[in-house]
Amino acid sequence: MNKDWSEKNKEIQKLLSKEATFGEAIKKLIEFREELFQQITWIVEGYPEEAFYQAPFAGADGVHSTTLAFSIWHTFRIEDIVAHEMIAVDEQILFKEKYLKKIASPIITTANELRGEEITEFSKKLNIKELYLYTKAVKESSDKILLELQYKDLKRKFGEDTKEKLIKSKCVSEDEEAFWLIDYWCGKDVKGLIQMPFSRHWIMHIEAMQRIKNQLCKIARKGADPVAICGLSCNHCFLGAWCGGCRTEYNVCSFATCSEGRICPNVKCCNEKNIDGCYECSELETCEKGFFVPSNDGANAAKAQSLYIRKYGKKEFLKVQTRLHEKHEFQKVQEVLGRDYKEALKILEET
Incomplete structure (x- = not known):
């Protein structure tokens, strides 16, 4: 119990x-x-x-x-x-x-x-x-x-x-x-x-x-891409036990559950642009949709992760996420990466 x-x-x-x-x-x-x-x-x-x-x-x-x-x-x-x-x-x-x-x-x-x-x-x-x-x-x-x-x-x-x-x-x-x-x-x-x-x-x-x-x-x-459309790692997310990830029907990410039709704005945008994720979008750096809305304290940490994927690929991103979790004890990635996406990207590259 x-x-x-x-x-x-x-x-x-x-x-x-x-x-x-x-x-x-x-x-x-x-x-x-x-x-x-x-x-x-x-x-x-x-x-x-x-x-x-x-x-x-x-x-x-x-x-x-x-x-x-x-x-x-x-x-x-x-x-x-x-x-x-x-x-x-x-x-x-x-x-x-x-x-x-x-x-x-x-x-x-x-x-x-x-x-x-x-x-x-x-x-x-x-x-x-x-x-x-x-x-x-x-x-x-x-x-x-x-x-x-x-x-x-x-x-x-x-x-x-x-x-x-x-x-x-x-x-x-x-x-x-x-x-x-x-x-x-x-x-x-x-x-x-x-x-x-x-x-x-x-x-x-x-x-x-x-x-x-x-x-x-x-x-x-099982078998689903563990990299979320916004650039987070579902394998390392503190909501992992609750959420099946945004690439499955069991998506309970907050930005999905709070949005119209239970579709995250980032997912909707990427689907409309026919791209795999925000990391493939040319407007990523200035994007303020969904997870990247300025009022979200994790917006720039997520943006940095998408930029890391764009630069190094998903496999390397998942590896650096594992190293990050081995090195630090945290739930939300912004606790380690901070709120400046450029500085956050440097932290990821140096981990």
Whole structure:
């Protein structure tokens, strides 16, 4: 488990245990959930549709053996069911806001019962944009429920009537891989539900999603040119685990995700000019498009790298990048190359 997330979760659970710190615990839990949810937002906004039904670890032992779509659906169906059928005792968001039809899901369950190819086929059917909106609505609804809780509510338990209600709802499959959930949930008090579906369960599946998307990016980059169109090295980029590079469908470079149609201005310009990259452009030195916009503190460092490629070629550029990373400890190349592209080029040539 992510060490930082684990520590935050432990602190929250500790604070939940005392009435004097209960309010602080809820505040920190909601903040933590917001931090975790941002990971889902980045994944949904950053990756192509095909990414959500790929299972790069299919057959592996663990929650990462599924798909991104499955992970999102499963995590928030459980929260929706637990939050509304058990804690708030009202209508689930899936039905109340008619998300089932919007998402185009063939099931209303947690999907625990699905196996192998069934997971892939299920994932292909989902409208990811609507699924994301559903997850956001569930999160916001749950946060509201959390804020309305009092410390005394934490000890509330659930009896046979709740079990019967869950069974009757058909939201948990009768399959042995799923049906145990009802006994598991009903064996908890409200505090126990907050500790698992509302927090730890999120961590488990978001970490699984990170593993899945990292592997998908790794697969996408295999055989792809590691030199970005703007002149950066995807092999040495600190976003390497997140990004497949601008020459693949898994491009999550900031200038792509923030631009119209998710196409980086440098990529668009080079495509229009029918050139391989900015290093082939005669206007490079004066260019202020995309990554080279003056407000970007890494603009001139990137420009220097493109100039180095123009002068020495891609192979030498990748070699000098490796030497640069061996010599210095940094994330962003401008930390070493500075903000003057002529001086930056000299540093590269002398490395």
